[in-house]
Amino acid sequence: MQGGVRYGELTFDPSFLFARHGAEDELKFTRSERALLLAFTRHPRMVMTRNQLLDAIAGTGSDTTDRSIDFLINRLRAKLRDPARAPALIATQYGEGYVWIADPVRSDALIDAFLIIGPVSGLDRLESKTMARRFLSSLQEDLDRRTGVGRTIALAETWRLGAGTGAPAAGVQFSLDVSFYGAGERLHVAAVLRDGPSRQILAAYRLSLDTPDAARVESDVLAGRLQAAIWHQLTLGSLSRAAPTDLPLELRMHDAARMLARSDDSWIAMGEQLAEARAKQPDDPATSLMWGLYLHSRLLLGAxxxxxxxxxxxxxxxxxxxxxxxxxxxxxxxxxxxxxxAKLLLFTGRGHEVLAEQLAEQAFAASTAFAAAFAILGQIRLAAGAAEQAVDLYDHGLELAEAGSQFEVYLLVLRSAAQLAAGDRDGMEATCERLYRIQPGARLQMALVTARPDATLPPEALLIHAPLDFARAQSLVMYFYYVFARLYRRQEHRENLLRGVIAQMVRRFGPTVVDEEVWRAVPGLVPPTG
Structure with a gap:
């Protein structure tokens, strides 16, 4: 379990939600069991009375009697394989309570989490920890709902940079320091969002809670604010300092959307986030251009x-x-x-290619944003008819792209389209095989546009082609036209790129499956009449 805390043969994840015994199946803990584990590991080799343990699990739905604590301890021991007569983890201090006797095994593994809630301070000074723990648990759940699948939100109360597990912060993208201060019936909370690798403070928030229900409501509000701050950092955080390997703005937005949304339409889901940002800063050029890129995505997906x-x-x-x-x-x-x-001017299709090229060349000449410049310059060259120059520019970008990154995938898709437009099917297929090794799912996405016009569809293309009805087939042809071929100045490039998908669709649905706008762009593919 990468980034976990290890005691003997057991490795716990940083939030103590799960554990693994050696290479065996993962254990999952109930809320009460997790609360006990957190209480014990925060106070190693200190006797924890039954009352203290009851306080630790208050609010989790368990009974509040001494007998229930003994029952929970026995259940937890059984799950951990820690016999009471020869304990390695939890020892009984007769007449007093229980004590955690295990020492952590240090590990140099990186903590692997999108965001860690921790360190948490001030809990020990609270008379009652119920509201604070409800807030932390709710915040973890609310943040988890707002992040993409596979992005871990870990609650690690004792986590410190380089402490505990000995793990550096390189595996943590963001962290949230949380501090509690109690004043009578009111609980004050300070939350500081930091960039994981640099520890730079990105945002700070102050909340005041007076009831457990308020803790639940405020955690949801804070999670929304944190999502907005993280989105801003992912998309706009380093725009003024472009490095040779930095991503184009549209890919930053794409990656942020995938990280901060769970739906397949995560890119579109960021529209609400962008609208809010524009409302706050209507004259900000960065958010305006991001809105333009969002509209461009709507244009493509609408097609x-x-x-x-x-x-x-x-x-x-x-x-x-x-x-x-x-x-x-x-x-x-x-x-x-x-x-x-430059990208938006090119993709409007309004005759602004010269201005788009000037902007891209100026950005390339005056900065170190090499990779991002190569990507858009390649698209401009291909639109103008210079497919070989486009491939060369994409190759320069690929030299700078991180292996296996979304940027490498993006450049390989562009490269394969340029080769297909130029009639270099062998080169295109070699590029696609490289693409599929990195992202196997791309085989399905590219299957129809790369299909040979006079051959039986390969199995992956049939998976897309077989379920189509007429309307969906018509939409797919229009989509490929808008994404790949619409802007190509040379007719042969448009026809080379659309030849396979149009032939396959017309063979099944007839020529009316292709919109008149597309037929006008590819007159060499219009089937004979009569």
């Missing part, structure tokens, strides 16, 4: 779902164009924003 009428698509393109021209005077010193503006 795929047939939810956007031609008039609606024109409206989105108008709004994107207006946003870019409004912010142009304010972004000359920010290369990442200039590259975002």
């Amino acid at each position: 795929a779902s047939a939810h956007l009428t031609p008039e609606a698509r024109t409206g989105l393109q108008d709004e994107i164009e207006t946003i870019v021209f409004q912010v142009l005077p304010d972004i000359a010193e920010n290369p990442i924003l200039m590259l975002a503006a």
Whole structure:
């Protein structure tokens, strides 16, 4: 269990929700068992009276009698394989209570968590810990609901940088210091969000709680604020200092959306976050351009779902164009924003290719944002008809991309599209095989657009093709046209890229499955009549 705390053969995760005995199946603890474990491990080799242990589990739904503590201890011992007659973890101090006698086994493994709630201070000075513990437990649950699948939110009350497990912070993306202070019936809470690797303070919050129900409500409010602060850091945190390997703005947004949303439409789910940011800073060029990129995603996904009428698509393109021209005077010193503006100008399809290229070249010449510049310059070159130059630029970007990263996947998709447009099917297939080794699921996403027009569909393409009805097939053709081919100046590039998917769809559904706008763009693929 990476980043866990080990006692003997047992390794606990930092929040003591789970444990593993050697290589065996994972154990899961109830709330009461977890509360006991936290109480014991925070006070090693100190006698814990039954009253102290009762206080530790208050509010978890367990009974509040001495007999229940003995029952819980026996149940926990059985789960931990720690016999009372020869204990290695929990010893009985007859007439007084229980004591944790185990010492942690130090480990150099990195703590692996998206966010750690910890260290937590002030608990020991509270007369009653019920409200504080309810707040911490609720906050962990609320943050977990607001983060993507596979992103761990750990509650580690005694966690310190480099302490306890000996683990450095490199495996922690964010941490939240929490402090409690009791004043009569009121509980004051201070929460400080930090960047994990640097420990830089990103945001600070002060709350005041007077009832357990208030603790539940305020934890949800705080979780929302933390989500917004983390989103801001992930997308805008280092825009003014572009490194050679830094991601383009649209990929920062994509990664942030995947980290902070659970739905498949996580990118679209960030629309509400962006709208809130724009309301707070309506004149901020960064949030304006991010809104433009969000509208661009709506344009592409709308084309795929047939939810956007031609008039609606024109409206989105108008709004994107207006946003870019409004912010142009304010972004000359920010290369990442200039590259975002260049991308949007290119993808409006309004004849701004020269200006887009000038912005991208200026960003490349005046900064160290090499990888991000190579990505957009490649797209500009391909749109202009220079497919070989586009492939070369993508190769430069791939040299800088972190192995296995989403940026490497993005560049490989762009590279394969450029090769297919140029008629280099062998090169395209080699690029796709590299892509599939990194992200196997991409095989399904690329299967139809890379299908050969005169061959039987491969199994992965059939998984997409077989369930299609006419409307969905029509939408997919439009989506591939908008994403890949719409902006290509050369007709042969458009036709090379769409030849396979159009042939397969027309063979099954007839020529009307292809929208007239697409047929006009690929006249060489129009089937003969009569």
